[in-house]
Amino acid sequence: MDEQEIRDITVIGGGPTGLFAAFYAGMRGASCRIIDALPALGGQLMALYPEKYIFDVAGFTKVLAKDLVRDMVAQGLQFGASTHLGETVTGLTRVDDDGIGHFMLETSAGVYPSRTIVIAAGIGAFESRKLPLAGSEVWEGRGLYDKVLDPRAFEGQRVLLVGGGDSAFDWAVNLQGIAREITLVHRRDQFRAHAATVAQVDALRACGKCDLHTFTEVKAIHGGDRIERVTLVHAKTKEEHELGVDAVIPLLGFHSDLGAIKEWGLDTEKADVKVDQVMSTNVPGIYAAGDITSYPGKLKLIATGVAEACIAVNNAVHLINPKAKVNPGHSSNLAIFGQTDD
Ligand SMILES: Cc1cc2nc3c(=O)[nH]c(=O)nc-3n(C[C@H](O)[C@H](O)[C@H](O)COP(=O)(O)OP(=O)(O)OC[C@H]3O[C@@H](n4cnc5c(N)ncnc54)[C@H](O)[C@@H]3O)c2cc1C
Incomplete structure (x- = not known):
C-alpha cells in the first residue's frame, strides 16, 4: 500500500x-x-x-x-x-x-x-541521554554511539561502556567474543542493572574478560578521524588515567x-x-x-x-x-x- x-x-x-x-x-x-x-x-x-x-x-x-x-x-x-x-x-x-x-x-x-x-x-x-561531556557530540558516528544496533559493528574493537543500568551490563556480557576489550565505567558503585547480570559481569571480570571502574567518569575523548583514547577521572580521588579505546557507548537511559x-x-x-x-x-x-x-x-x-x-x-x-x-x-x-x- x-x-x-x-x-x-x-x-x-x-x-x-x-x-x-x-x-x-x-x-x-x-x-x-x-x-x-x-x-x-x-x-x-x-x-x-x-x-x-x-x-x-x-x-x-x-x-x-x-x-x-x-x-x-x-x-x-x-x-x-x-x-x-x-x-x-x-x-x-x-x-x-x-x-x-x-x-x-x-x-x-x-x-x-x-x-x-x-x-x-x-x-x-x-x-537516549547523552554523555555529560561538553563537545562530545563531535565524536558521534566516529566512535561515539548511543546504542548498539548491530553488535558485529564492534568486532575486534576496544569498547568502553558507560552506565550502571541494564543496557550497559547486558552489552558487557553480549559483546563478549565480539569486542576485543570491554571496559565498563559507572559514576557510582551501585548499579540499577539486574543482579543476575551484575553477577555475570563479576564472573567475566574474575577471568579477565571485562574491566569495571566504579566512581569513574569520562573526562575527555581524544583521537584523530576516530576515537583513539579517553581520559577517565575518579569521582572521589580526582585521579586521572588514559585508556585506549575504539568505541565509547554511553548507555545512560532515556x-x-x-x-x-x-x-x-x-x-x-x-x-x-x-x-x-x-x-x-x-x-x-x-x-x-x-x-x-x-x-x-x-x-x-x-x-x-x-x-x-x-x-x-x-x-x-x-x-x-x-x-x-x-x-x-x-x-x-x-x-x-x-x-x-x-
Ligand atoms: C522498569 C519497568 C518495568 C515495568 N514492569 C512492568 C510489569 O511488570 N508489568 C506491567 O504491566 N507493566 C510494567 N511496566 C510498565 C509498562 O512498561 C507500561 O505500562 C507499558 O510500556 C505502556 O505501554 P504503551 O505502549 O502505552 O507505552 P510505551 O511502552 O511507553 O510506548 C510508547 C511508544 O510511543 C513512542 N512515542 C511517544 N511519543 C512519540 C512521538 N511524538 N512520536 C513518535 N513516537 C512516539 C515512544 O517512542 C514509545 O516507543 C514497567 C515499566 C518500567 C519502566
Missing part, C-alpha cells in the same frame, strides 16, 4: 499498546500504520527493560520483556500494518476538503493522511517528551491525555490508549493498555463506518482466522 494513501487508523507509538491496536485494526479489516520515534518496536519494554521478566501478563507465568515484544510484533503486524520507525510525530492538522474529513499527521520524515488517530505514545518519545502532542488542543491532566469510556479524547477522531491516558481509576500497566487499545480501535472502526459494530465479536469465531460461528 502506498504510504501516501489514506489509512483508517494511524497509531502513534509502537509499544505494547500500539502493537495491540495494530492487531485489532487488522482483525477489524481497518488499514493501519504505526509511527515510533525509536528505531525498534516495543516501547518501554525494549528501551528500558528488555531483559527483565514480567509476571502480570495474562497467559504467562513469567515472560522476558523482549520475548513478549517479539510475539506482540508478530501478532500486531500480521495483517500488514506498516511501521515507520525513527520518526517523531511533530504536527497534526485536520483537513475537511473532501466533505468527510481526515487528519494529516506530520513526522520528522513525512506527512501521512489518516481517518483516525490512536495515540499510544506512553510517556512520550524516547531519546528521557522522554510528549513534544508536539501537547500542542493539539487535547484535554490533558499533567502529561496525560484525558479520555472518556470509549478512549476518545475531546477531539473527534483522536483516541488514546495505554500509559498516556488519564481517567478515574487509571492503572499504567501492559494489561490495561492493551484493553484500552481494543476499545479505542473498535470505536474508531465504528466512527469511520457507522454500519460496523463496535463489538468485534469473538476472535475464536471469526472468518479472518479461518474460524466459523458456533
Whole structure:
C-alpha cells in the first residue's frame, strides 16, 4: 500500500499498546500504520527493560520483556500494518476538503493522511541521554554511539561502556567474543542493572574478560578521524588515567517528551491525555490508549493498555463506518482466522 494513501487508523507509538491496536485494526479489516520515534518496536519494554521478566501478563507465568515484544510484533503486524520507525510525530492538522474529513499527521520524515488517530505514545518519545561531556557530540558516528544496533559493528574493537543500568551490563556480557576489550565505567558503585547480570559481569571480570571502574567518569575523548583514547577521572580521588579505546557507548537511559502532542488542543491532566469510556479524547477522531491516558481509576500497566487499545480501535472502526459494530465479536469465531460461528 502506498504510504501516501489514506489509512483508517494511524497509531502513534509502537509499544505494547500500539502493537495491540495494530492487531485489532487488522482483525477489524481497518488499514493501519504505526509511527515510533525509536528505531525498534516495543516501547518501554525494549528501551528500558528488555531483559527483565514480567509476571502480570495474562497467559504467562513469567515472560522476558523482549520475548513478549517479539510475539506482540508478530501478532500486531500480521495483517500488514506498516511501521515507520525513527520518526517523531511533530504536527497534526485536520483537513475537511473532501466533505468527510481526515487528519494529516506530520513526522520528522513525512506527512501521512489518516481517518483516525490512536495515540499510544506512553510517556512520550524516547531519546537516549547523552554523555555529560561538553563537545562530545563531535565524536558521534566516529566512535561515539548511543546504542548498539548491530553488535558485529564492534568486532575486534576496544569498547568502553558507560552506565550502571541494564543496557550497559547486558552489552558487557553480549559483546563478549565480539569486542576485543570491554571496559565498563559507572559514576557510582551501585548499579540499577539486574543482579543476575551484575553477577555475570563479576564472573567475566574474575577471568579477565571485562574491566569495571566504579566512581569513574569520562573526562575527555581524544583521537584523530576516530576515537583513539579517553581520559577517565575518579569521582572521589580526582585521579586521572588514559585508556585506549575504539568505541565509547554511553548507555545512560532515556528521557522522554510528549513534544508536539501537547500542542493539539487535547484535554490533558499533567502529561496525560484525558479520555472518556470509549478512549476518545475531546477531539473527534483522536483516541488514546495505554500509559498516556488519564481517567478515574487509571492503572499504567501492559494489561490495561492493551484493553484500552481494543476499545479505542473498535470505536474508531465504528466512527469511520457507522454500519460496523463496535463489538468485534469473538476472535475464536471469526472468518479472518479461518474460524466459523458456533
Ligand atoms: C522498569 C519497568 C518495568 C515495568 N514492569 C512492568 C510489569 O511488570 N508489568 C506491567 O504491566 N507493566 C510494567 N511496566 C510498565 C509498562 O512498561 C507500561 O505500562 C507499558 O510500556 C505502556 O505501554 P504503551 O505502549 O502505552 O507505552 P510505551 O511502552 O511507553 O510506548 C510508547 C511508544 O510511543 C513512542 N512515542 C511517544 N511519543 C512519540 C512521538 N511524538 N512520536 C513518535 N513516537 C512516539 C515512544 O517512542 C514509545 O516507543 C514497567 C515499566 C518500567 C519502566
